[in-house]
Amino acid sequence: MPTSATATVENRIEGTVEDLRELEAGLDHLQEGPAAPRRPAATRVLLPLGTLLALLSLWQLVAWFASPRVDLVPGPGEVLGAAASLAADGRLVEAVATSLQRGVLGFLLALAIGTPLGLLLSASAVLRRGIGPLVSGLQVLPSVAWVPAAIIWFGLTDATVYFVVVMGATPSIINGLLSGVDTVPPQYRRLGTVLGASRAQGLLRIVLPAALPGYLAGLKQGWAFSWRSLMAAEIIAVGGSIGFGLGSLLQQGRDLSSMAVVCCAILAILVVGIVIELLVFAPLERRLLRRRGLAPGAGR
Amino acid sequence: MSIVIENLSKDYGAAPVLSGISTTIETGEFVAVLGASGCGKSTLLNVIAGLEPPTAGSVSVPAGGAAFMFQDAALLPWLTARANIELALELRGIPRAERRERADGLLELVHLSDAGAKRPHELSGGMRQRASLARALGQDRPVLLMDEPFAALDAITRDLLHDELERLWRAHRRTVVFVTHNVREAVRLGQRVLLLSSRPGRVAAQWQIDASVRTDPAAAAALTQDITARLREEIRHHAH
Structure with a gap:
């Protein structure tokens, strides 16, 4: 290649560096869309609130129609009264606190057991083939089926409750982690290889962060299973050294034939579920998905 | 060679x-x-x-x-443009203290200085490929x-x-x-x-x-x- 030709080419290129920068900046601005407007927060609060009011009105209406049988269909007023008296004698707070503590502790136990197991299964094809179907089977098995066994093993103690919760939640957490790892685009693993990541680095810096949305979905489901299993266990296993939880309150309402107490307990179970979703999982999920440019589900 | x-x-x-x-x-x-x-x-x-x-x-x-550049930029979506480049530097063994400065230099090289804090989904296709090119250059192969x-x-x-x-x-x-x-x-x-x-x-x-x-x-x-x-x-x- 003649040197004069090289020189011309390089001059041409040199001359265009500033041009290039300007052109690229122009294109960058043109191609960047305007930021999507965020939905006003008001509707996020007002819409669910409206639904709640509509449901309450409907409930009140039904209660009026059934008014001679308040014992079967208590209205919002009666249930509120029952809640007030339960709150006054401390039973409501005790039940919520006891159940919540067990639910959270049981869920954390399941998390501590399920996460390493999930990692192990995702790393070893042999283990996965051997144990994977069992994990999926356990996920389908209603955890209430463990209650009789747990009572025989552990008696009427808190261990029974925790056992049932852990058996209910762990398979979901394992499967969530597995599906998270399975859906990591193969491109990311190749990228790790190309960037010179060791196996451990690839797992820690690339595969696990990429698997996070699936893992979080598994945790969310794991919590739901914890909470449900806990209620089942508390309804069946009453007495002994087992503390007084929301399931126990539900059972007590039934024993007293008090529909107002039963409704109150159901509502409390529901409210705890909603509060945990709104305060813990929804913000985590929103943050995780927004950072990755994935739109979070409607209404979050 | x-x-x-x-x-x-x-x-x-x-x-x-x-x-x-x-x-x-x-x-x-x-x-x-x-x-x-x-x-x-x-x-x-x-x-x-x-x-x-x-x-x-x-x-x-x-x-x-060899460094490798893929058809789609293959930037990791949970990291900012700068952090994507820093990851390549980290996996190459560059000490933490130097990474930030080097990543900024590489971003400047592809005229993306202002986009370092953005995540891949906030960048246009051309910007993503430039960030990917900066990362490949950062591998210094x-x-x-x-x-x-x-x-x-x-x-x-x-x-x-x-x-x-x-x-x-x-x-x-x-x-x-x-x-x-x-x-x-x-x-x-x-x-x-x-x-x-x-x-x-x-x-x-x-x-x-x-x-x-x-x-x-x-x-x-x-x-x-x-x-x-x-x-x-x-x-x-x-x-x-």
């Missing part, structure tokens, strides 16, 4: 993908590998990168290995392998990135193997164009392209026509 490919073949089961490829790519050379679909261009790159082993023959790559990196971009952005890539190649003098199915792109960028036949991929023809040809629109257009004609001839073999 050059890439030496000797009698390289690659099969997937019974189907030969690459067959008897031999060529030497000199240090600092820019080679465009051109071919229709199914010619094993990407497989060739993967073998050079060490992502797949060859079935027969050998490939020797200079010590230090003697060889840069590029697998149709601009194929998904619009024509205006692609033209601009051609200029950008040429500028960076002149400044940093990596050995570049650039895979494309676009004849104009091959002529625009390559010092040498390798045409691969399809099924199996063999070197069907090659052209040395002088800088004077690349900068002369008429000469470049004529060569583009020649190469296109030869490429179509290859494709016609598969009509029956």
Whole structure:
């Protein structure tokens, strides 16, 4: 290649560096869309609130129609009264606190057991083939089926409750982690290889962060299973050294034939579920998905 | 220090993908590998990168290995543009204290200084590929392998990135193997164009392209026509 030709080419290129920068900046601005407007927060609060009011009105209406049988269909007023008296004698707070503590502790136990197991299964094809179907089977098995066994093993103690919760939640957490790892685009693993990541680095810096949305979905489901299993266990296993939880309150309402107490307990179970979703999982999920440019589900 | 490919073949089961490829790519050379679909261009790159082993023959790559640029930018979506580059530096063993500054330097190199804190989904396709290019340069390997990196971009952005890539190649003098199915792109960028036949991929023809040809629109257009004609001839073999 003649040197004069090289020189011309390089001059041409040199001359265009500033041009290039300007052109690229122009294109960058043109191609960047305007930021999507965020939905006003008001509707996020007002819409669910409206639904709640509509449901309450409907409930009140039904209660009026059934008014001679308040014992079967208590209205919002009666249930509120029952809640007030339960709150006054401390039973409501005790039940919520006891159940919540067990639910959270049981869920954390399941998390501590399920996460390493999930990692192990995702790393070893042999283990996965051997144990994977069992994990999926356990996920389908209603955890209430463990209650009789747990009572025989552990008696009427808190261990029974925790056992049932852990058996209910762990398979979901394992499967969530597995599906998270399975859906990591193969491109990311190749990228790790190309960037010179060791196996451990690839797992820690690339595969696990990429698997996070699936893992979080598994945790969310794991919590739901914890909470449900806990209620089942508390309804069946009453007495002994087992503390007084929301399931126990539900059972007590039934024993007293008090529909107002039963409704109150159901509502409390529901409210705890909603509060945990709104305060813990929804913000985590929103943050995780927004950072990755994935739109979070409607209404979050 | 050059890439030496000797009698390289690659099969997937019974189907030969690459067959008897031999060529030497000199240090600092820019080679465009051109071919229709199914010619094993990407497989060739993967073998050079060490992502797949060859079935027969050998490939020797200079010590230090190869950086790789994918067709989609392959930026990790949970990291900012800067953090994506910093990850490459970290995996290369650059101490934490230096990473930030070096990543900023690399972003400046591809004119993305203002976009360092943005995440990939907030960047346009061209910006993502520039960030990806900055990451590949950050790997600081003697060889840069590029697998149709601009194929998904619009024509205006692609033209601009051609200029950008040429500028960076002149400044940093990596050995570049650039895979494309676009004849104009091959002529625009390559010092040498390798045409691969399809099924199996063999070197069907090659052209040395002088800088004077690349900068002369008429000469470049004529060569583009020649190469296109030869490429179509290859494709016609598969009509029956």
